[in-house]
Amino acid sequence: xxxxxxxxxxxxxxxxxxxxxxxxxxxxxxxxxxxxxxxxxxxxxxxxxxxxxxxxxxxxxxxxxxxxxxxxxxxxxxxxxxxxxxxxxxxxxxxxxxxxxxxxxxxxxxxxxxxxxxxxxxxxxxxxxxxxxxxxxxxxxxxxxxxxxxxxxxxxxxxxxxxxxxxxxxxxxxxxxxxxxxxxxxxxxxxxxxxxxxxxxxxxxxxxxxxxxxxxxxxxxxxxxxxxxxxxxxxxxxxxxxxxxxxxxxxxxxxxxxxxx
Amino acid sequence: xxxxxxxxxxxxxxxxxxxxxxxxxxxxxxxxxxxxxxxxxxxxxxxxxxxxxxxxxxxxxxxxxxxxxxxxxxxxxxxxxxxxxxxxxxxxxxxxxxxxxxxxxxxxxxxxxxxxxxxxxxxxxxxxxxxxxxxxxxxxxxxxxxxxxxxxxxxxxxxxxxxxxxxxxxxxxxxxxxxxxxxxxxxxxxxxxxxxxxxxxxxxxxxxxxxxxxxxxxxxxxxxxxxxxxxxxxxxxxxxxxxxxxxxxxxxxxxxxxxxxxxxxxxxxxxxxxxxxxxxxxxxxxxxxxxxxxxxxxxxx
Numbered sequence: 001x002x003x004x005x006x007x008x009x010x011x012x013x014x015x016x017x018x019x020x021x022x023x024x025x026x027x028x029x030x031x032x033x034x035x036x037x038x039x040x041x042x043x044x045x046x047x048x049x050x051x052x053x054x055x056x057x058x059x060x061x062x063x064x065x066x067x068x069x070x071x072x073x074x075x076x077x078x079x080x081x082x083x084x085x086x087x088x089x090x091x092x093x094x095x096x097x098x099x100x101x102x103x104x105x106x107x108x109x110x111x112x113x114x115x116x117x118x119x120x121x122x123x124x125x126x127x128x129x130x131x132x133x134x135x136x137x138x139x140x141x142x143x144x145x146x147x148x149x150x151x152x153x154x155x156x157x158x159x160x161x162x163x164x165x166x167x168x169x170x171x172x173x174x175x176x177x178x179x180x181x182x183x184x185x186x187x188x189x190x191x192x193x194x195x196x197x198x199x200x201x202x203x204x205x206x207x208x209x210x211x212x213x214x215x216x217x218x219x220x221x222x223x224x225x226x227x228x229x230x231x232x233x234x235x236x237x238x239x240x241x242x243x244x245x246x247x248x249x250x251x252x253x254x255x256x257x258x259x260x261x
Numbered sequence: 262x263x264x265x266x267x268x269x270x271x272x273x274x275x276x277x278x279x280x281x282x283x284x285x286x287x288x289x290x291x292x293x294x295x296x297x298x299x300x301x302x303x304x305x306x307x308x309x310x311x312x313x314x315x316x317x318x319x320x321x322x323x324x325x326x327x328x329x330x331x332x333x334x335x336x337x338x339x340x341x342x343x344x345x346x347x348x349x350x351x352x353x354x355x356x357x358x359x360x361x362x363x364x365x366x367x368x369x370x371x372x373x374x375x376x377x378x379x380x381x382x383x384x385x386x387x388x389x390x391x392x393x394x395x396x397x398x399x400x401x402x403x404x405x406x407x408x409x410x411x412x413x414x415x416x417x418x419x420x421x422x423x424x425x426x427x428x429x430x431x432x433x434x435x436x437x438x439x440x441x442x443x444x445x446x447x448x449x450x451x452x453x454x455x456x457x458x459x460x461x462x463x464x465x466x467x468x469x470x471x472x473x474x475x476x477x478x479x480x481x482x483x484x485x486x487x488x489x490x491x492x493x494x495x496x497x498x499x500x501x502x503x504x505x506x507x508x509x510x511x512x513x514x515x516x517x518x519x520x521x522x523x524x525x526x527x528x529x530x531x532x533x534x535x536x537x538x539x540x541x542x543x544x545x546x547x548x549x550x551x552x553x554x555x556x557x558x559x560x561x562x
Contacts, residue, residue: 002368012362015358082351087349093314094338095335096335096366251314
């Protein structure tokens with residue numbers, strides 16, 4: 001692993017972000033919009049007679065969901081930008097190793113996720129008096145577990161792009177949304193129909209969100225959290241393998257070479 | 262240990278039922294400037310992409326600097342770079358930002374000085390802070406070439422490097438590439454500009470149907486071919502036995518044939534003259550361009 005090559009890709013992605021207002025806007029706009037919206041919904045529900053639920057159920061869930069969502073999008077869109085700018089042949093005919101590219105994308109992705117995360121956390125505290133850091137140690141494990149799963153989805157999208165070309169570009173935005181109802185970010189697992197509960201139980205973020213709700217209720221669920229983080233690592237490994245085999249496939253069918261045309 | 266810069270061993274690339282490169286055995290030594298020619302679909306670009314590792318072979322292998330590309334990809338690609346008229350650079354980054362990124366990817370020493378050097382060499386000084394997306398096609402090609410020269414590669418692959426350039430700029434680029442090659446660098450150069458190849462390459466490799474059909478120094482190739490181009494303008498239609506040898510060249514009645522040597526050329530002319538009479542005759546040794554056209558039509562292979 002070459003630090004300079006990682007730095008080169010990180011620099012490329014950072015310059016793109018810094019030079020493009022729409023991209024910079026995108027990092028903060030959706031997270032802030034979602035937190036403001038769900039914060040208002042929470043405020044309204046709390047004013048209703050007989051309402052009794054923790055604000056973390058909605059606003060806390062949305063903050064954490066935002067981290068997962070941003071992680072997936074950051075990784076896949078950074079890769080798509082190389083494809084759109086016909087730069088993939090330049091990158092993959094250089095000494096750059098595929099894992100160096102990933103390391104750089106994850107580095108920049110972490111900075112973006114932290115930026116968005118701090119922004120929405122601050123807003124939630126400022127406007128709604130909700131302090132996500134009160135989740136304590138659970139938060140320290142939940143965030144990397146969710147980011148790991150988000151990156152897995154990003155890697156899966158990259159692998160699909162390498163296999164099927166630009167026709168699957170749209171998945172960079174839509175794939176993560178498919179998982180939103182299943183991972184139970186803003187409601188308990190029991191809300192889902194039994195058949196969907198089985199599917200949801202197979203997804204590591206479901207366990208992370210269950211653990212954060214338990215922590216908010218004052219009863220940390222370490223077992224759930226462990227399943228979430230181990231599952232996140234496993235899906236990350238699977239996503240990486242899918243991306244790497246996608247590169248081999250792209251080299252075999254000529255997609256990498258024709259990405260410049 | 263091989264001293265070849267490039268060596269392909271039984272290199273084959275199939276795309277479904279199509280064989281783009283067929284059992285290619287190619288060796289390129291240090292300091293050679295090789296022009297890779299052939300008609301569309303001959304396998305030139307596929308060969309270049311296989312050498313760059315952008316394509317994986319269906320059979321055989323590529324060795325660069327004596328090492329297997331598949332096993333030592335990152336190490337050997339540090340000594341290789343390429344420029345293609347058909348590959349872009351990030352349009353939202355400025356010229357100098359792009360060069361800085363690639364200086365990191367190729368781990369260029371003293372990147373600022375090296376960037377300054379290629380910027381001056383390619384006369385990009387006035388463009389350094391402009392975004393690549395704002396440049397003309399010719400300017401972008403120069404930036405892509407700057408990217409290729411930035412790392413001082415021992416092997417430089419060029420795919421139509423002067424495409425989309427005006428003649429003056431193209432001449433400047435050719436001079437830059439000639440100067441670069443004079444530093445004992447190895448160049449593999451695909452082009453449809455045969456005068457460019459003839460003037461700058463020390464060796465020409467013709468490909469057709471994924472195979473090498475001729476290989477040698479440009480002058481030797483035309484001499485080695487030993488053929489004679491026969492152009493005639495008959496007064497009337499030739500008898501079928503003779504007309505089968507000729508192909509119409511233009512609408513003004515000129516026909517063209519290739520003879521294996523001078524006596525055969527003389528025979529063709531004499532027979533045609535005897536049959537219908539001739540208004541015009543021209544015999545000449547083929548240029549590289551003639552050879553290209555003949556080979557592209559499948560002749561003499």
